[in-house]
Amino acid sequence: MDKVTGEALYTDDLTLPGMIFGATLRSPHPHARIKRVRWKSASAPDGAICITSGDIPGPNGVQLLDDSWPVLADKIVHHIGEPVALTAAATREAAQRALQAIEIEYEPLPPALSWEEAEQLEPLYTLSLNHGDIQQAFTQADSIFEEEYRTGHQEQLYIECQGMIAWFDDDGMLKIIGSMQCPYYVQKALMHTLQIPEDKISVKPAAVGGAFGGKEDFPSLLAIHAALLARHSGHPVKMVYDRHEDLMVTPKRHPSRIRHRTGVSKEGRLLAMEIKIDLDGGAFQTLSPVVLSRAVLHATGPYRCPNVQIFGRVLRTHTVPNAAFRGFGAPQVHFAVERMIDHVARALKMNPFDIRKINVVHPEDRLATGQVLDESTSAHLVLEEVEKITKFRRRWRSMERARARRQGDEPMRGIGLSLSFHGAGFTGLGEHRMRSPATVRLTADGRMEVLTAQTEMGQGCSTILPQIAAAAAGLRLEDVIAHEPDTAVVPDSGPTVASRTTMIVGGTVERAARELRDRVIHWAQEHLGTGPDLEIRDSEVRGPKGSVSPFRDIGRACYEQGGPREVTLHHEPPAWQEFDESTYRGVAYATYGWAAHVIEVDIDPDTLEPRPLKATGVAEVGRVIHPTMCKGQFEGGTLQAIGYALTEEMKMKQGKYLNDRLTTYIIPTMKDSPKMEVTFLDRPWQGGAFGAKGIGELPMNGAAPAVIQAIENATGIIPVALPSTPERLYRWMMEGRTTGED
């Protein structure tokens, strides 16, 4: 409620006594040697300070998977906008003016900016996956299809820009408050670079105005910058980017170039898929290896194919590093594989529904990793359901006919279908390694409190985690509260990413809440003499003979009289989840979410501008714990994917984004958004909290390919890249990339 009244405090809404402001000097070159740095303090505003890489006490790198991402450029700059020096002064304006007092001499070096130039450099990361025998399978295929697909940068465009405040309190404790998804990532990065021990740092998210992956890694860099300035100046330092700076320098979704070679039988059954994935990683590794991993593991789509060979690379370019964005590598490969399936269908004169139906995975089928799918596999169910709701099959066919008969500038209308899946939680052994803890404890007034590092950024975890604890312990929601994720207090339950919060952290919270309840009951038996058969429902503790007492009374007594107060448990990954990270064989994800999208579009016959009219989604994400929030996640993700498909594009020149303003980077407005209808198949999964799987990223995977197929259905143009802007559609039409029937 405090968000609708304007009371919620985001980073930029906070002020501290004595607070000053930081600013960043950035490289104007994509690649250059730094020959000299000079701080002309005489020409800077009064009291302004300046920091360069020489002022960093520890390693000059942001600790993430490795620490190769520099905090401040040292000898070489690797992309336009790379931070080279920092200033701080009494006001935002003064800090900006202070930047002009820094003089830097650069010697430009040749940059790698295209796929071709990037191929000349050592890749940042590579990965491969083999299943069956593709050579053999290609010789047996009735037809073989080849195509190359490309996708561009996508910007998270959370409405609240990146921001961070750092200060040292009287005890010398470094305090950080800011806009972030992963407070413990920030803490670890600060320990590494500032050489400050863990117990001397407290990191806390403020209210977070959207993230979508964009506040997973970058906040660590910004927190280090603010902390360095705070240390140097002795003042609290606020650094908040404006939209222009945020767009120019923060990580985006990786552009991709994906080559598919697919062999099928004459009925359209997949026999062999050879998939080569290139991701543009930008200048530094950041999270790219993990993004590539997800791309590889989702590359075949939710389809069964006995012979698969996937080869993935992250190439290095002299541009801003690319990193996490909702879907994390999966949207790119879903676009490619869905387009390839459409391509095959068209060649074999099949309906897009029929080809999916004969290839879709079922329980007992194997994925390319060799993982045998269990009964929580619902790809075939969501496909049938979306057909039932939309009558896609018939309507696609009739729109194909309408296209063939279309005259002059009659409206063009199309409908498209896609199928997608998303592995829930961290890939492979990620969760095994972390076995992240979560804590549930009693408060002095006898309520239950949930302690996790999970960050509320609009996705609802501060509601859902207490809801899970309440349900597990038999309490009403008002008797359970969530502690804010302050690293000085909460356990490291892992980052708020990868759709892991509800399923993984929620599962641990569920067990911990149950255990605390049992221990409190046990204590009551021994110390209050209540007898063994207590039952807790709706926050009421009932004795076997019908007596009733509020849980709070027993909880308070337990707290006061030294009974059990707190339970911390670790996530227990299923024992059967085995994954070999060297061969990429085994169970990459304990379970998957499944979705089908059907989207209808109108195309302006003069401008070729697509307008989405209606999006229907059917998803299976286990049990739906909070229907309003689940639906909201699905609708929001679907619209982001529609933006990805149609308008969102970073144009680049000489390594610089051209549309680095909101005026030129176009996301969907309310007028561009279709009517949406979302249905969830409620199929509780035995491994998650109350049967829930993750939902956040799933809708991002399927909506773009569905819109694109609808465009093809409407116009006969065959898009092979995202976004499919009117200019690109026109070009493909002129190049004759069409169904050829018009």
Added chain:
Amino acid sequence: MKIDFVLNGRKVSAEGDPMDRLLDLLREKFKLTGTKEGCGEGECGACTVLLDGEPVLSCLVPIFQCQGREVMTVEGVAADPEAQAFLERFVQEGGVQCGACTPGIIVTGWKLSQNKARLRRGEIKNALAGNLCRCTGYEAIVRALERESPS
């Protein structure tokens, strides 16, 4: 320059450069941080406030334009007893996720739904086309406004 205006129903005055942004005046001088900056260039609508009852983008309004006029921010709407049911509907329908776009959408939506028995989809979409929301996909916002019924 000194400007006098009515802010959320109260007479106030402030000193400033006439070309200062209304957004900064509200946030910094009056500590009304409910109004957010999303872009600073009139594209996102996060900074929307009502000026004499009409939605304006406070990042584009120089303060001299407010002389003698009435400014209403999200805090003003939230203090209005008549707005309570309206605000709650936003929460119930899931029209609020991260909340960064919300203040702008609340003031625009509140203005739109006053004196109206029922809002049509098209009408809502036209009125709110300038308020970007990256989280909700807008559907929940439309639902919250559509449910507005005669008071």
